[in-house]
Amino acid sequence: xxxxxxxxxxxxxxxxxxxxxxxxxxxxxxxxxxxxxxxxxxxxxxxxxxxxxxxxxxxxxxxxxxxxxxxxxxxxxxxxxxxxxxxxxxxxxxxxxxxxxxxxxxxxxxxxxxxxxxxxxxxxxxxxxxxxxxxxxxxxxxxxxxxxxx
Numbered sequence: 001x002x003x004x005x006x007x008x009x010x011x012x013x014x015x016x017x018x019x020x021x022x023x024x025x026x027x028x029x030x031x032x033x034x035x036x037x038x039x040x041x042x043x044x045x046x047x048x049x050x051x052x053x054x055x056x057x058x059x060x061x062x063x064x065x066x067x068x069x070x071x072x073x074x075x076x077x078x079x080x081x082x083x084x085x086x087x088x089x090x091x092x093x094x095x096x097x098x099x100x101x102x103x104x105x106x107x108x109x110x111x112x113x114x115x116x117x118x119x120x121x122x123x124x125x126x127x128x129x130x131x132x133x134x135x136x137x138x139x140x141x142x143x144x145x146x147x148x149x150x
Contacts, residue, residue: 001076001077001078001079002018002019002077002078002079003078003079003080003081004078004079004080004081005081005082006080006081006082007080007082007083007115007121007122007124007148007150009080010080010112010115010122010124011115011122011124013112014112014113014114014115015111015112015113016111016112017109017110017111018078018110018111018112019077019078019108019109019110020107020108020109020110021073021076021077021107021108021109021110022076022077022107023105023106023107023133024069024072024073024105024106024107025103025104025105025106026061026065026066026100026101026102026103026104026105026106027102027103028048028059028102030061030065031045031046031059031060031061031062031065031102032046034061034062034064034065034068035062038062038064040062044056044059044060045059045060045061045062046059047059048102056099056101057101058101058102058103059101059102060099060100060101060102061099061100061101061102061104063096063140065100066096066100066106066130066139066140067091067094067096067140067142069106069108069130070108070128070130070142070144071088073107073108073110073128074110077108077110078110080148082150083121083148083149083150084149084150085148085149086146086147086148086149087146087147087149088144088145088146089123089145089146089147090144090145091142091143091144091145092125092143092145093141093142093143094140094141094142094143095140095141095142096139096140097137097138097139097140097141098132098135098136098137098138098139099139100132100139104132104133104139105132105133106130106131106132106133106139107130107131107133108128108129108130108131109128109129109131110126110127110128110129111126111127111128112124112125112126113125113126113127113143118147120149120150121147121148121149121150122147122148123145123146123147124145124146124147124148125143125144125145126143126144126145126146127141127142127143128140128141128142128143128144129141130142
């Protein structure tokens, strides 16, 4: 767990890689739960038998499921103290660069791009790269933006 006492302490690290998370395993249960929550039941995600003969040889995680891992990666790896709350403000860029087959091990690298002052806090922009163990390309590269308030 990386800990910053204040938002100003975090802001002082702009331009640097701040964290690399522990590995996370993508299971079929996670994929099925996401499919149920979103209504996206495309066979490449939820039909292991059919997916065996498909283009990836197994089911793959939804791209948006991979993106949705970001908040959990941050929650398990980063703590900014002396703030009252943080909100997701959106993403500047998102790219899904390679598939995430079931059973893949993923981790996130996060570089702090900017921590600009806003009324009552800071708007923090990250460059997050979700790596898949053994893959040549990242599974996802995104620039999420959060607003933290004191």
